[in-house]
Amino acid sequence: MSGVEKNLEFLDLLRLIDERSTAFRTAVAAAPSLDAQVPTCPGWTLFDLVKHLGGGDRYWAAIVGAGPADASPAEATAARAALEVPQEREALLAWLAASTQLLLSALREAGPDVGCWAWWSALQTPRTSGGVARHRVQESAVHTYDAQLAAGAPQPLPAEVALDGVEEFLFTCVATPSAWPHQPTAFDFHTAEGRSWRLTVDGDGARSTRIPAPTAATGEDSDAAGASIHGTASELVLYLYDRIPADSLHVDGDAGLLDLLRAWEPEE
Numbered sequence: 001m002s003g004v005e006k007n008l009e010f011l012d013l014l015r016l017i018d019e020r021s022t023a024f025r026t027a028v029a030a031a032p033s034l035d036a037q038v039p040t041c042p043g044w045t046l047f048d049l050v051k052h053l054g055g056g057d058r059y060w061a062a063i064v065g066a067g068p069a070d071a072s073p074a075e076a077t078a079a080r081a082a083l084e085v086p087q088e089r090e091a092l093l094a095w096l097a098a099s100t101q102l103l104l105s106a107l108r109e110a111g112p113d114v115g116c117w118a119w120w121s122a123l124q125t126p127r128t129s130g131g132v133a134r135h136r137v138q139e140s141a142v143h144t145y146d147a148q149l150a151a152g153a154p155q156p157l158p159a160e161v162a163l164d165g166v167e168e169f170l171f172t173c174v175a176t177p178s179a180w181p182h183q184p185t186a187f188d189f190h191t192a193e194g195r196s197w198r199l200t201v202d203g204d205g206a207r208s209t210r211i212p213a214p215t216a217a218t219g220e221d222s223d224a225a226g227a228s229i230h231g232t233a234s235e236l237v238l239y240l241y242d243r244i245p246a247d248s249l250h251v252d253g254d255a256g257l258l259d260l261l262r263a264w265e266p267e268e
Contacts, residue, residue, distance in 0.1 A: 008164050010112040013133040014104055016161055020140035021100040024053060024147050025093050031151035034089055038150045040243045046150045050092055053143050054099035055083045060136060061099075061106040064129045068115035100140075107133050121268050124171035124207060135172055138165045142241045162233035163195055169240045170199055170208035177205040178266035185226035185257060190214060191233040198225065205266070227253040 008016070028034075034047040041049060062076035063069075086092045110116075112130035125131045141161045148154045157165065166189055184202035188211065196213045199206060229236065231249040238244045246258050 007167075008134070008137075008160070010107075010130055010133060012160075013130075013137050014107055016137045017107075017133065017140055018100065018104060019158075020137065020144050020161070021053075021057075021096065024050075024140065024144040025096055027144060027147035027151045027153070028093060028096075029089070030153070031147070034092070036150045038146050040146045040149055046147060047087075047092070049143060049146055049150070050096055051083065051085050053140065054085065054096040055080055056139060057096075057099040057103040057136070058083075060132055061103040063118075064103075064106040064110050064114070064116050064132055066116065067110075069117040072117050072119075103136065120172045121176050123177060123205070124175040125168070131172070134164070134168050137161060138168050138237070138241075141165065142237065142243065145238065145243060156232065156234035157237055159193060159233060162237045163191065163193060165237040166191065166195070166233055166240070167197060167208070167210070169237065170197055173240070174199060174206050175208065176266040176268050178268050179203045179205060180264070182260055186224055187257065187261065188225040188228040189236055190228060190230045191236060192231065193233050195233070201261070225253060227251055227255060227257045229258070 028046060028050055031046055034045060034050070036046045038044045038046060038049050059076050059080045062079065063073060066073040066076065086095050107129055110129040112128065112133070114129045115127060116129060116132065118127040118131060120127070125134070138161070141157050145154055145157060156162070170189070180201035180203065186201070187199040188196060189199070190196045190213060194213045196211045197208050198211045199208045229239070229246075229249050229251050231239065235244065235249055239246060239249055242262075246255060251258065
């Protein structure tokens, strides 16, 4: 992969949050009922999913607006716990649209570099409004897939979203200074679109780096990675978020390592 490739810019992230929220609402509007089950979120109905996404938008808007903090702001936590939403579909969708706009307004006002509380380790993703924006793109995208699936018409994640999403997941949801409790190893993630990352896990924790994509001429260093996972960027993101199984992808090496990674619960 070329060293000139960069993360999405802040304004792109805001645009994509808006676009995925719109696609989510389109899926909900097309569904036969708000009582439709969401197969990828066991026990949830489509109504529950809308409440979750909109509540998350409002929660993170309050967190970003509160600025630097060592814990989730009490008012944001209380508002999320007491959340009440409309029951009728049209009103519910209007509430979700307003929720997304609250998040976007908070992010625009803050800009990309304002500190705020976040649940993730700051090892590879900063606890800033920019880090929140990047993560909310993926939350919105994956839940849009959930809503589309519930409506009977799932679509792959847009390439622009998914290509950033593989790295965002590895940097935000996996990176940790907590020691890996097994033999040190590495996982390589290769997208069909030509981008690749290596996740290294050992006594120092977990961290990911961009690596060159394998080519027919160079192949890949099978000794360096315990498992190599190949798929489209959308497939990799959906796998990482536990929406599709590992056997939906091509895995070289020890596939059992993926079970260890899935079961791992770092302290930080």
